[in-house]
Amino acid sequence: MRQLFLAATGQNRGKTTTSLGLLNGFRRRGYNTGFMKPVGQRTIIADGQVTDDDSYLMKQVFDLPDPYWAMSPAHIPRGYTKAYLGGQPVEDLIAKIGPAQRYFADHDVLLAEGTGHAGVGAVVGLSNAVVARMMGAPAVIVSEGGVGRPIDEIVLNASHFAAHGVPVAGAIVNKVRLDEQPGIETFLERGLAHHGIPLLGVLPYRPILSNPTLAMILEGTDAEVIHAGSDPDRVVGRIAIGAMEPTHLVEKVLTRDTLVIVPGDREDIILTLAAAQVSDRFHALPATVEQIDALVEETPGAIDAGPEAKVLGILLTGGYSPRPEVEDLVNQAGMFCARLPGDTYTVANQVHDILVKTHAADLGKIEMIKDLVWEHLFFDRFLEVATEARLS
Numbered sequence: 001m002r003q004l005f006l007a008a009t010g011q012n013r014g015k016t017t018t019s020l021g022l023l024n025g026f027r028r029r030g031y032n033t034g035f036m037k038p039v040g041q042r043t044i045i046a047d048g049q050v051t052d053d054d055s056y057l058m059k060q061v062f063d064l065p066d067p068y069w070a071m072s073p074a075h076i077p078r079g080y081t082k083a084y085l086g087g088q089p090v091e092d093l094i095a096k097i098g099p100a101q102r103y104f105a106d107h108d109v110l111l112a113e114g115t116g117h118a119g120v121g122a123v124v125g126l127s128n129a130v131v132a133r134m135m136g137a138p139a140v141i142v143s144e145g146g147v148g149r150p151i152d153e154i155v156l157n158a159s160h161f162a163a164h165g166v167p168v169a170g171a172i173v174n175k176v177r178l179d180e181q182p183g184i185e186t187f188l189e190r191g192l193a194h195h196g197i198p199l200l201g202v203l204p205y206r207p208i209l210s211n212p213t214l215a216m217i218l219e220g221t222d223a224e225v226i227h228a229g230s231d232p233d234r235v236v237g238r239i240a241i242g243a244m245e246p247t248h249l250v251e252k253v254l255t256r257d258t259l260v261i262v263p264g265d266r267e268d269i270i271l272t273l274a275a276a277q278v279s280d281r282f283h284a285l286p287a288t289v290e291q292i293d294a295l296v297e298e299t300p301g302a303i304d305a306g307p308e309a310k311v312l313g314i315l316l317t318g319g320y321s322p323r324p325e326v327e328d329l330v331n332q333a334g335m336f337c338a339r340l341p342g343d344t345y346t347v348a349n350q351v352h353d354i355l356v357k358t359h360a361a362d363l364g365k366i367e368m369i370k371d372l373v374w375e376h377l378f379f380d381r382f383l384e385v386a387t388e389a390r391l392s
Helices: 015-028 053-062 080-085 093-106 128-135 148-163 184-193 214-220 246-252 267-281 286-298 324-333 344-353 363-376 379-385
Strands: 002-008 033-036 043-046 049-052 109-113 139-144 168-176 199-204 224-227 238-241 258-263 313-317 336-339
Touching (some): 002 128, 002 379, 015 033, 015 053, 015 109, 015 168, 015 363, 015 379, 043 053, 049 053, 093 128, 109 128, 128 139, 128 148, 148 168, 148 184, 168 184, 168 379, 184 199, 199 363, 199 379, 214 344, 246 267, 258 267, 267 313, 267 324, 313 344
Parallel strands (some): 002 139, 168 199, 238 258, 258 313, 313 336
Antiparallel strands (some): 043 049, 224 336
C-alpha cells in the first residue's frame, strides 16, 4: 500500500478540495484507494458513529465501503486540551491511528488528510507532523495563490515536517489566477526548487470553489433577512464596502456578482443600487420610474446609475434601516438584502471568515472539483512520490 499525507499551510487553502480530486483521480485510474482523516476536529454523527465531516463527505461522494472507525479514528473532544495540559488522564488518541492505518493494508493507495498546517494539534501532542511520522507517510503541502506567499508558507511548514523526520514529497498551489499571471507555474517551480521541494501541480482559481453563497452568509452570521432574493445559492464573486460616494462606487468596484456591505443609514448608496435593479425590472412601467426619480431627487448623493449599478445584493450594517419607502424599493427590486447589528468593519470580517466547506449535497461543485483536479494535476507524480507503508 502506497500512502500520502495531505497537509496545508493554513485554513481554507483547499485541502479538502484537493483530497476530493485526488481520491477521484486515483480511483479513476483503477487504484483501490482509501481515505483517512487520522485526527478529526469537526465531527458529526453518521450511522450512529462519531466521524470527522471530511470522512463523511468522502464516504458519501464515493460510496466507500470502509468503516468510519478506520476513516476517522481519532477525535479531539471538547475539554480534551485543558485536561491534557492540566495533567489529567485523557484517552490515548494516537493509539487509534495505527489500527486504522492497518485496516487499509489491502488497498493500493491510502490518502490521509491532516487538519491544517504542520503544527496543528501540537498542543496535545498530535500535530500533523507527529501523525505523519507515526504513519511513515510523506507530506504533500497545499497552499494558495500568489508567488512569494505560498513559497514562504510551504517552506515554513516543510521545516516543521523535516524537524519531525517527515519527508516533504511536494507541494500544490491552489486558487491561482492563471489568466492574470502568465508563467506563474515556472516561477513557483523554481522558487520551491531552491528549497528542494517539487511543485506537484497548480489549481486555477474558481469563484464557486472559494467564495460563499448568499445562503452561507445568512447561515454564518446573525443577519436579519429583508429580502431573500431569487437565488440563495448564488455565489458571491466579490465584496465591496460602501464607504464612498455612489458615483465613485459605481465607477470603481461594482459588478453584477458583487455583495455590497454598507451602513443601513447610507440611503444614497442603498437607493442608487436598488434603483438600478428596479429600473431594469420595471422599465416599461412609467409610475415606477417616476417613483424612483422622485426618491433619487430628494436623497442627497443618490444617483440614477442605470444598469451599471446592478449588484448581487447588499448587507446593511449598524442595525440601521433606511426610510420605509427606500426599503420598499429594495423589496421591489427583488435583490438580496439583509441587516446586521455590527458595524461595517465587524460585518466585513464575519463575511471574510466564513469557512467555505464542500458538502455531499453540492453535486455540481463536486463534479467541478473532480474535473478541475483531473485536468490540472498529473497523477503519475503523486503515485511516484507516494511511499510504501511499513505496517507492523
